[in-house]
Amino acid sequence: MSRMAQAIEDREVVLEVNNLVKHFPIRGGLLKRETGKVHAVEDVSFVVHRGETFAIVGESGCGKSTTGKCVLRLIEPTAGEVKLNGNDFLSLTGDALTRERRKMTLVFQDPYSSLNPRMTVADIIAEPADIAGIFATREERDAHIEKVMESVGLDLAFKNRYPHEFSGGQRQRIGIARAIVLEPELVVCDEPVSALDVSVQAKVINLLQRLQREMGLAYIFISHDLSVVKHISDTVMVMYLGHQMELASKEELFDNPLHPYTKALLDVIPRIRSERIQDKHVLQGDVPSPTHPPVGCVFHTRCPFATDRCASEVPASHEVKPGHFCACHLYDE
Numbered sequence: 001m002s003r004m005a006q007a008i009e010d011r012e013v014v015l016e017v018n019n020l021v022k023h024f025p026i027r028g029g030l031l032k033r034e035t036g037k038v039h040a041v042e043d044v045s046f047v048v049h050r051g052e053t054f055a056i057v058g059e060s061g062c063g064k065s066t067t068g069k070c071v072l073r074l075i076e077p078t079a080g081e082v083k084l085n086g087n088d089f090l091s092l093t094g095d096a097l098t099r100e101r102r103k104m105t106l107v108f109q110d111p112y113s114s115l116n117p118r119m120t121v122a123d124i125i126a127e128p129a130d131i132a133g134i135f136a137t138r139e140e141r142d143a144h145i146e147k148v149m150e151s152v153g154l155d156l157a158f159k160n161r162y163p164h165e166f167s168g169g170q171r172q173r174i175g176i177a178r179a180i181v182l183e184p185e186l187v188v189c190d191e192p193v194s195a196l197d198v199s200v201q202a203k204v205i206n207l208l209q210r211l212q213r214e215m216g217l218a219y220i221f222i223s224h225d226l227s228v229v230k231h232i233s234d235t236v237m238v239m240y241l242g243h244q245m246e247l248a249s250k251e252e253l254f255d256n257p258l259h260p261y262t263k264a265l266l267d268v269i270p271r272i273r274s275e276r277i278q279d280k281h282v283l284q285g286d287v288p289s290p291t292h293p294p295v296g297c298v299f300h301t302r303c304p305f306a307t308d309r310c311a312s313e314v315p316a317s318h319e320v321k322p323g324h325f326c327a328c329h330l331y332d333e
């Protein structure tokens with residue numbers, strides 16, 4: 001058995017995130033003084049294993065993309081800990097940061113706007129490797145780019161074409177090729193198929209799964225689409241207004257959801273609802289503003305089970321069953 005296969009079988013942890021917090025200051029007036037803050041991510045903790053897909057789900061604005069960007073340090077977290085292969089990633093600077101950053105990459109939601117329209121496909125894919133300066137010769141570079149193009153199913157005849165000449169699915173293949181060119185260990189996929197037609201979505205998902213098997217990649221898969229998440233994930237975290245509501249294996253979360261918010265999310269998806277007991281939970285009202293999140297449980301303004309306690313006390317995340325975490329007073333005892 002190869003080292004990579006052994007690591008996957010042993011469920012080796014690639015990424016560990018502890019108590020991650022991200023607040024964006026709001027500034028106003030002539031002096032641009034801080035007048036408040038957006039509570040984008042509050043106290044989020046999870047681990048991602050080699051060769052597995054960790055999905056983050058929730059409505060728009062729940063903090064899932066911000067969590068992914070904080071992990072990659074595309075934006076700096078306000079507080080918390082991010083460990084890559086057991087080492088503190090947030091304290092790295094200079095060359096050490098550049099080196100470790102190559103182990104984590106991002107696939108964007110919109111494959112068109114994320115590709116430079118003035119660069120050829122080969123140059124777009126090669127760009128991260130060119131910046132890292134890893135190729136000694138032009139021949140070495142060309143051979144590697146061709147290998148990557150083949151691995152994502154791009155015809156080599158397209159090497160010198162430009163992004164506008166491709167369909168949405170092909171453009172996402174280019175984005176994925178760019179993300180894996182440096183052979184990373186973890187890829188953050190931020191809504192990678194939500195801009196694509198359903199038939200193309202399946203092909204891109206299959207591609208991501210094949211690359212995961214071949215390269216032992218770990219994914220953080222960010223999505224609002226629970227049908228896609230059910231197909232691709234191993235572990236799922238549900239977020240609401242920046243908070244971690246529930247975290248469990250895919251099977252446990254879809255078969256036995258505990259948190260009222262998770263149940264409501266699952267119940268609005270017919271394909272999934274029909275597989276569950278019909279105790280329908282319908283979400284009422286809108287998501288509150290992250291600049292003034294509700295006191296206590298942030299979900300209490302929409303929760304059908306809310307009590308007085310929920311409006312004053314923040315529920316801690318408890319391990320209700322082995323590996324199944326839920327932040328709700330209903331499961332405190």
Ligand code: SF4
Pocket residue numbers: 259260261297298299300301303304305306307310315327328329330
């Ligand atoms: Fe609902 Fe209270 Fe649980 Fe929050 S803590 S999800 S308001 S029952």
